[in-house]
Amino acid sequence: MKISYSWLKEYIDLALTPEELQERLTFSGIEVEAVERLGEHLGQFIAARIQSKEPHPNADRLSVCQVFDGAQEFQVVCGAPNCAAGQIVPLAPVGAQLGDFVIKKAKLRGIESFGMICSEKELGLSDNQDGIMVLPEDTPVGQSLADVLKLRDVVFEVEITPNRADLLGMIGVARDLAAQLGKPLKLPEIDVGGARVMRYGYGRKLDLRTADEKQLQTIPDIGPRRANYIAEYRRTTGFENPESLLRVDKIGRKVLAAAQGSFLPFGEVQEVWQSIHEVLKLDNRDPERCPRYTARFIRNVTVGPSPEWLQDRLRAVGLRPINNIVDVTNFVMYEMGHPLHAFDYDLVADKTIVVRRADEGEEFSALDGETYKLATDDLVIADAQKPIALAGVIGGENSHITSATRDVVIESASFLYSGVRRTSGRHKIFTDSAFRFERDMSDQSAMLASERCAQLLIEVAGGTLYSGVLDSWPSKPQPHCVSLRPERVRAFLAVDIPDRRLIRYLEALGCRLLSRDEAALNFEMPYWRKDLTREIDLIEEIIRLHGYNNVPRQTVDQEIMDRVGFVLRRVLADGLVADGFFEVVNWAFCDPEALDWLNLADEDRRRFAPRLLNPVGARFALMQPTLLPGLLKCLSYNVNHGNRDLRLFEMTKVFFRQDMHLAEEEYCLSGLICGNRESVHWDGDPAPVDFFDMRGVVEGLLEHIGIEDAEWSVSQEPFYMQGMAADIAIGGVTVGSVGRLDTKVLERFGIETPVFAFDLSVKALRQSQPSSHEEFRPISKYPPVLRDISFTLDRRFSVEEVTKAMRAVQPDIIREVRLFDQFTGKQIAAGKRSLSFGLHFHSDAKTLTDDYIDPLFARVVKRLEQAFEIEMR
Amino acid sequence: MNPQNRQLQEIVARAEGEIGQAANLHDLQLVKSRWLGKKSELQGLMKLLGGLPKEERPAFGQRVNQAKSQVGACVRLREETLKEADYLRTLEERRLDITMPGRRRQAGALHPITLATRFIEDVCISMGFEVAEGPDIEDEYHNFDALNTPDDHPARDLSDTFYIEDDVLLRTQTSTVQIRVMETHKPPIRIIAPGRCYRNDNDASHSPVFSQLEALVVDKGVTFADFRDTVDIFTKRVFGEQIESRFRPHFFPFTEPSAELDILCSACKGSGCNVCKGSGWLELGGAGMVDPNVFRACGIDPEVYSGYAFGFGIERVAMLLLGIPDMRMLFENDVRMLRQFRSYKGVHQGSGASS
Numbered sequence A: 001m002k003i004s005y006s007w008l009k010e011y012i013d014l015a016l017t018p019e020e021l022q023e024r025l026t027f028s029g030i031e032v033e034a035v036e037r038l039g040e041h042l043g044q045f046i047a048a049r050i051q052s053k054e055p056h057p058n059a060d061r062l063s064v065c066q067v068f069d070g071a072q073e074f075q076v077v078c079g080a081p082n083c084a085a086g087q088i089v090p091l092a093p094v095g096a097q098l099g100d101f102v103i104k105k106a107k108l109r110g111i112e113s114f115g116m117i118c119s120e121k122e123l124g125l126s127d128n129q130d131g132i133m134v135l136p137e138d139t140p141v142g143q144s145l146a147d148v149l150k151l152r153d154v155v156f157e158v159e160i161t162p163n164r165a166d167l168l169g170m171i172g173v174a175r176d177l178a179a180q181l182g183k184p185l186k187l188p189e190i191d192v193g194g195a196r197v198m199r200y201g202y203g204r205k206l207d208l209r210t211a212d213e214k215q216l217q218t219i220p221d222i223g224p225r226r227a228n229y230i231a232e233y234r235r236t237t238g239f240e241n242p243e244s245l246l247r248v249d250k251i252g253r254k255v256l257a258a259a260q261g262s263f264l265p266f267g268e269v270q271e272v273w274q275s276i277h278e279v280l281k282l283d284n285r286d287p288e289r290c291p292r293y294t295a296r297f298i299r300n301v302t303v304g305p306s307p308e309w310l311q312d313r314l315r316a317v318g319l320r321p322i323n324n325i326v327d328v329t330n331f332v333m334y335e336m337g338h339p340l341h342a343f344d345y346d347l348v349a350d351k352t353i354v355v356r357r358a359d360e361g362e363e364f365s366a367l368d369g370e371t372y373k374l375a376t377d378d379l380v381i382a383d384a385q386k387p388i389a390l391a392g393v394i395g396g397e398n399s400h401i402t403s404a405t406r407d408v409v410i411e412s413a414s415f416l417y418s419g420v421r422r423t424s425g426r427h428k429i430f431t432d433s434a435f436r437f438e439r440d441m442s443d444q445s446a447m448l449a450s451e452r453c454a455q456l457l458i459e460v461a462g463g464t465l466y467s468g469v470l471d472s473w474p475s476k477p478q479p480h481c482v483s484l485r486p487e488r489v490r491a492f493l494a495v496d497i498p499d500r501r502l503i504r505y506l507e508a509l510g511c512r513l514l515s516r517d518e519a520a521l522n523f524e525m526p527y528w529r530k531d532l533t534r535e536i537d538l539i540e541e542i543i544r545l546h547g548y549n550n551v552p553r554q555t556v557d558q559e560i561m562d563r564v565g566f567v568l569r570r571v572l573a574d575g576l577v578a579d580g581f582f583e584v585v586n587w588a589f590c591d592p593e594a595l596d597w598l599n600l601a602d603e604d605r606r607r608f609a610p611r612l613l614n615p616v617g618a619r620f621a622l623m624q625p626t627l628l629p630g631l632l633k634c635l636s637y638n639v640n641h642g643n644r645d646l647r648l649f650e651m652t653k654v655f656f657r658q659d660m661h662l663a664e665e666e667y668c669l670s671g672l673i674c675g676n677r678e679s680v681h682w683d684g685d686p687a688p689v690d691f692f693d694m695r696g697v698v699e700g701l702l703e704h705i706g707i708e709d710a711e712w713s714v715s716q717e718p719f720y721m722q723g724m725a726a727d728i729a730i731g732g733v734t735v736g737s738v739g740r741l742d743t744k745v746l747e748r749f750g751i752e753t754p755v756f757a758f759d760l761s762v763k764a765l766r767q768s769q770p771s772s773h774e775e776f777r778p779i780s781k782y783p784p785v786l787r788d789i790s791f792t793l794d795r796r797f798s799v800e801e802v803t804k805a806m807r808a809v810q811p812d813i814i815r816e817v818r819l820f821d822q823f824t825g826k827q828i829a830a831g832k833r834s835l836s837f838g839l840h841f842h843s844d845a846k847t848l849t850d851d852y853i854d855p856l857f858a859r860v861v862k863r864l865e866q867a868f869e870i871e872m873r
Numbered sequence B: 001m002n003p004q005n006r007q008l009q010e011i012v013a014r015a016e017g018e019i020g021q022a023a024n025l026h027d028l029q030l031v032k033s034r035w036l037g038k039k040s041e042l043q044g045l046m047k048l049l050g051g052l053p054k055e056e057r058p059a060f061g062q063r064v065n066q067a068k069s070q071v072g073a074c075v076r077l078r079e080e081t082l083k084e085a086d087y088l089r090t091l092e093e094r095r096l097d098i099t100m101p102g103r104r105r106q107a108g109a110l111h112p113i114t115l116a117t118r119f120i121e122d123v124c125i126s127m128g129f130e131v132a133e134g135p136d137i138e139d140e141y142h143n144f145d146a147l148n149t150p151d152d153h154p155a156r157d158l159s160d161t162f163y164i165e166d167d168v169l170l171r172t173q174t175s176t177v178q179i180r181v182m183e184t185h186k187p188p189i190r191i192i193a194p195g196r197c198y199r200n201d202n203d204a205s206h207s208p209v210f211s212q213l214e215a216l217v218v219d220k221g222v223t224f225a226d227f228r229d230t231v232d233i234f235t236k237r238v239f240g241e242q243i244e245s246r247f248r249p250h251f252f253p254f255t256e257p258s259a260e261l262d263i264l265c266s267a268c269k270g271s272g273c274n275v276c277k278g279s280g281w282l283e284l285g286g287a288g289m290v291d292p293n294v295f296r297a298c299g300i301d302p303e304v305y306s307g308y309a310f311g312f313g314i315e316r317v318a319m320l321l322l323g324i325p326d327m328r329m330l331f332e333n334d335v336r337m338l339r340q341f342r343s344y345k346g347v348h349q350g351s352g353a354s355s
């Protein structure tokens, strides 16, 4: 459904910008799917006056106009026959965009033209292209057309959830907003009896100078007595200025202001009303399918185009204006949410309306031009002879309003939603009307919509409204009552909302407080909210109006409840288990001597381990600052028990303490491998693990937790063998190390076999882990090209720097550089090695040809020659 | 029959004989070129064509061609037979012993303590608990004072508690986390705190370093009945639907009323065995309604809020769930034992799964 911002403002003082309104709608449960800004394209057109018009010297049909835009005069060549000096017209100045082309300075048959005077069609306002559009005489020259035509509006395409039938009209949306914003809802005051006066709406404004006494009486702020005084005063003084009425008894500024803001009742105020009962009969034969049917009658309307304001409203919400009668029914449907229908009275046979089931196979020609074969399950509105409408779904061709229509019957009814859904589905007729009835319209709103429709019809089409209404409403639904326990609300929502605020929220939605006792508030639900039936429904409304996001959230202290860290630790452990590692758990103590065995320097952070005053024994005197001693002890135990191929890890806290009250504690993850890569397999010989096995483990772990760009550099950790260990950094922050443990270190722990270790700070990993999930990257449509490159170079250059250098030549095309061979031997000079890489060239934009790749490849070679003195092989 | 025809028949017969003798596809190729090639006898017969009376020539030519296609068909048939035999032979040669082990990295395993911790955490998370953590190295305030443990309480004895400084110690229970959570979070609170604790005793059933898990619930209107129910649901989800729990009145300084939490012996289901020393019940841990003094220490109004806590040792649960007989085995980390617990049975598969 579409909601017009400016239309909505009729019913509520909206201080919100359209953007704020959109946000507000979204958080009240009305999802905004699209926003359309009307009139934006009209902003560049301006109202201009034609100062003079001369015939074009070289063309009979053209004329040369001097046009004034409020600031300066232009010469414009115009081809429209209806243009004339003195007219105010829409001008597209040079630079304005008109459809697909931009207005430029032009020469038309030798005469220069600076702009274009537009027709309605050219402006996209209507299909009318009979000459230029002429604006009213009092239009201010120079104003933008969007403002002149009051076409600026913002329209929201919204999705109304099926439970909220009440939101299918502007007033419903306004009511919900008013409840949220704590603002009054301004309902159009509807009156069809002549006694009440509409306060808001589109009636004629009261003119105190000309209104007769009878009209004055109907204004509530004036009343019969003051009306009499005013009439008397005017008669005696030759009244000119309404201000002078202040001299009249009983009229102060307040009354005067109110009276001047009032509107006259629509139509004629009649002494004696003719009754509808004299002209129309109603026979509702299926009250189950049609719980309520109402009809009104207006005599002698004038069918024609609707006034601009009405057309604008309809266009804004995407409806096409048809004629004033149909337009009013559509307007009321969009205003009140309740669909209605108008018939041509002359075409109603026997002046009787029958609500009945269709006969099997009965034919019905609908407004859409199709003829439908009806089923007995279809409910029709018929006259004495034939169906004139498919109830709630679509009107009939045989009775619709035409320019010849004189007398109109307004139908406003409620139909059983399931029946409408079946009929609409059976015949595949999907109308605004069916859409609404399927969502269960209330009986009560039928009457209100009928009154509103009658009121507007008389205003825009004239005619005389007959008194009374045909109203078949055999079983009136009982108002629904729901008890609400305020304590329950507060307990459920954990929000302290006082009773009076609860009441205010619910009353704003139309709920009526019937009674209250100690424990509960008893509310009567408004008829338009059939979805509110239980206490929990009211609680939902309260929290919706209060704001879901105004509920205080528990502040989660990251140190105490670190969900991310919790999950990360599980992911790391699972990754290692899948990679063949066994987890070990050691006491958290550490032998002080073990720190010496690890060659830790005196100033090493790990030397500052918390020391126990009363340890279990001297070998357990410290809280562990590293997991390696414990792991080495486990490895030694297992090797001694005959398990030679080991993959072990431990993940727990390590502790540091330097002049602080408690201690620094952080999670650490360390692992060891030794023995053979795989346990014995019948196919192939087992090979001993090496540095690259352990580096692979860490690479896999990092990849597993989403870290892609680790930097590897030579490690200085004292417990690794020189040149066989790497520090791992992410974004410049060291997260740990991996390497082969020094033989002497191992000996001290009683281990003779080579052991490789990794040592990672979970805390650092957690901080380096990308906070968001990976995003999908489109897969190139074009094939990759693979080229190999082999060369020898000095051993002092690392594969990482060579790889980076190659990629850097053109990173968007050279997507990957993968080492696939290293070779040293007799053919290679001492101190050198041969490396072979696969280069993946790939583009998202094109197929890479040799013509493209050859020079690029040459650049790579050149770069390598310059930086690393390579020799191609 | 004229002599040429007889000759033809004889050739075909010999060819078919040789084709049938061809033992493999290679031989068959040689035979084929011998009988159908340019220099074959059949091709030679065509030369006789010129010597025949004009009217016999077409018929003879036709017969030679028939003979050729007869020989050709025979070759194809033999070829198919040989190919099929070849295929069957290949299959036989390549037959696998599919009982031989696959090529893979042997999976590792989590430690039994981690398995039990995760299992309990998952049960609790499924019951709406948040996981909270606190420091292992604590101060006396959080470990004792705030937990309503008076100065003269035997628990404060140096012989039970590891100290780092006068008032800095290794926490003796994870209840310290309760205090830290209540100090920083407003109720409602619904947390579990898994973590390591330290007590200075070391024997067959005690380790100086052990793991505990404590649950804490604080809210308005939390009752003893809620407490009883939550504990019951928890123990059944962890140990199995048929494992009842019971409370035995007890004393803890930080709860009031306090209880020891027992569960039905999972080994004998209550009939009495060695595991439960004949009683039918196993002591799992401690439980109780949070003492108002603990609330006051954390700035929570005990008139408004109430709550409960329960906790137990994870090693004990691991031993019960996995049937490990001696706590010391848990810290030996022998891969021969670790290897036994390769598959993690999650909450929905665990012993508690009944529905």
Ligand SMILES: [Zn+2]
Residues within 6 Å of the ligand: B265, B266, B267, B268, B269, B270, B271, B272, B273, B274, B275, B276, B277, B278, B280, B281
């Ligand atoms: Zn037992």
